[in-house]
Amino acid sequence: MPDAPPGTSTISGTTRLYVVLGDPVAQVRAPGLLNDLFARTARDAVLVPVHVGPDGLADVMRGLRRMRNLDGILVTVPHKIEVCRYADLLGPAAEVAGSANALRRNPDGTWLAENFDGAGFVHGLRRHGQDPTGATVALAGAGGAGRAVAAALLDAGVARLRLYDPDPDRRADVRARLDARWPGRVTAAAEGYFDGDGVDIAVNATPLGMSPGDPLPFDLGRLPRTCLVADIIMKPAETALLDAARRSGRPVVHGRHMLDSQVLLYEDFFALHAPEKNGRWEP
Amino acid sequence: MPDAPPGTSTISGTTRLYVVLGDPVAQVRAPGLLNDLFARTARDAVLVPVHVGPDGLADVMRGLRRMRNLDGILVTVPHKIEVCRYADLLGPAAEVAGSANALRRNPDGTWLAENFDGAGFVHGLRRHGQDPTGATVALAGAGGAGRAVAAALLDAGVARLRLYDPDPDRRADVRARLDARWPGRVTAAAEGYFDGDGVDIAVNATPLGMSPGDPLPFDLGRLPRTCLVADIIMKPAETALLDAARRSGRPVVHGRHMLDSQVLLYEDFFALHAPEKNGRWEP
CATH class of the missing domain: 3.40.50.10860 (Leucine Dehydrogenase, chain A, domain 1)
Incomplete structure (x- = not known):
């Protein structure tokens, strides 16, 4: 039923x-x-x-x-x-x-x-008509979700990934992991060195934006006017980052798409497919 | 709502x-x-x-x-x-x-x-018009549920409780616990010594009856014709014991009453009362 x-x-x-x-x-x-x-x-x-x-x-x-x-x-x-x-x-x-x-x-x-965070994020981008293949990406946050999004973007064929995280040990560790698998495509730096030149897709994978009054995770003014801005935060749906990006005329992708897309992937992972028809053919 | x-x-x-x-x-x-x-x-x-x-x-x-x-x-x-x-x-x-x-x-x-097993059991008896005060009770099974039913029956004022359990250590331990609280009212013995004389209420608190082919927990033939027979087993609802008791004309109480009565007690224990009205009086 x-x-x-x-x-x-x-x-x-x-x-x-x-x-x-x-x-x-x-x-x-x-x-x-x-x-x-x-x-x-x-x-x-x-x-x-x-x-x-x-x-x-x-x-x-x-x-x-x-x-x-x-x-x-x-x-x-x-x-x-x-x-x-x-x-x-x-x-x-x-x-x-x-x-x-x-x-x-x-x-x-x-x-x-x-x-499935990374695969869900890339799936969500593609459903918005954004193919990350060949893109230059700036990604803020190398935590549990950020590194998964980074790996999936590299797997999807982004040309360059610039990773920003305030923790020097963490960003070096994550950069080394990613570089071992996808050599020469990843750089990592502190937020103060944010480089928006030529960025096609900018992603927030930090918690900044969950609480009112959080600073923006990166400076929108340094990004090209056509840069896609994505946030993985789900609550609030409209983060200060996405609000500012939209007001500046840049396309945005909301956090919920990462999770909505993952549900399809969970269906496979947990083998939750709808029961098959019983096979009787009744014309 | x-x-x-x-x-x-x-x-x-x-x-x-x-x-x-x-x-x-x-x-x-x-x-x-x-x-x-x-x-x-x-x-x-x-x-x-x-x-x-x-x-x-x-x-x-x-x-x-x-x-x-x-x-x-x-x-x-x-x-x-x-x-x-x-x-x-x-x-x-x-x-x-x-x-x-x-x-x-x-x-x-x-x-x-x-x-709450014991209090639920006694509550269920009373809802069936059976007040255990002053009764002589035979109880088979001194496990987790059996000892709780025994304590609640003693608390409710049964005059004599005959406890039957095949494990000598267990029945001695439980008898000692109950006797310390309600002196002189509890005896304990192995099933082979089952004494039905003068029993008003006979209770099964063993797992016997859950599986088809289980022997009866006690010999109905030794009980008075008017003895109430109760089972705490919920599945099957109709145990072999209750079936035989009913066919012999004795009144029976089913296992589900112990649990149904407990729900009322859980409402207190977990403080799950319905929300109060907001107090406004609108005639």
Whole structure:
């Protein structure tokens, strides 16, 4: 019954579990998106939010792995990097990014971590008619999401990626990881050295913009007038950055597209396809 | 909106969590009962089943306590005794029974464990017009639920309680606990010594009857023709014991009444009362 109305009244002892981990967690959109997907694909499954701080992540992950009816874990800020320690296997995007936002239980009981932020971001760009192939990109933020977006952009064929992050160790580490896989295409610097010359796509992957009064993650005035400006922040939908970019006449891509696109990818990762027809042919 | 249709579509990042722990867990009725209660009382909360074996209970409890949006834990077979180790405080029924079936997070962050099996059972008896005050009771099973039912029956004023359990250490321990609180009213013996003489109420609190082909927990032929026969097993609803009791003309009480009555008690324990009216008087 893919069209049956979803309900907590459908939750029973046989329902399979998925969680989304975050701190904070009130802002996450995964419950709405995934529970809708479960209803559409007629799965007896539910995703619930789990609020856990960095000091509790180890205990929560150990506990979750012991829950026999738990099939998947989504991960958001600030756990995307640390959570990789609790997986048995890393998928290719998680491997290169050193961060993950989804884990699944494999049939043999092992847990596989993968990162769909980058693929979701690139998918979202393409749905807006923006092919990053050959582009010059400026990316602010080398955290869990930023490095995943960087890896996916390089994988999608961007010519040059300029990475900005205030933490010198972090940006050197991420640059080295990316350079090992895609040599000669990545530079990394502190924000003060932001270089907007010739940039086709500028991306904010920092938390700047979540709180009112945050400074902009980079100086729009240094970017070409035609530069596409993208933000991965979902709440607020209209960050100060996107607002300023739009007022300056530049095209923008909102954060929600990164997540909306990921739902399609989760459908594969968690094997949540709608049940096939029973094969009878009734003309 | 107490009458709004419940839905997994109502689950968001702000939703508070409750779980029910068991092994197996497929048979539990708590999700239906509690999610209905949350909907009726307009709570942004959901209860989900968690399947955990005895070897995983410690890890799961440690993980659950770290989840900041988790407010309550219900507990079923086989964890009711062991789970007391992970509570900071025991309520009076849990203390005397040495088992718990519900834990809540107190405002100060501590976890309180209490046992509602016994109170639910007695409440269910009374709803059937059966007051146990002054009765002679035969009770088979001194496990997590059996000892809680025993304590509640003694608290309700039964005159004599005959406890039967095949494990000599367990039945001696439980008898000693109960005798310390209610001196001279409890005897304990192995099943082979079952004494039905003068019994007003006979209760099955063993798992016998969950699987087809299980032997009866006690010999109906030894009980008076008017003896009330109660079972705490919920699935199947009609156990072989209740079926045989009914065919012999004896009154019966089904297992589901113990749980249905507990929902009312959970409403207090978890402070899940419907929101009060806003106080405006509009004649």
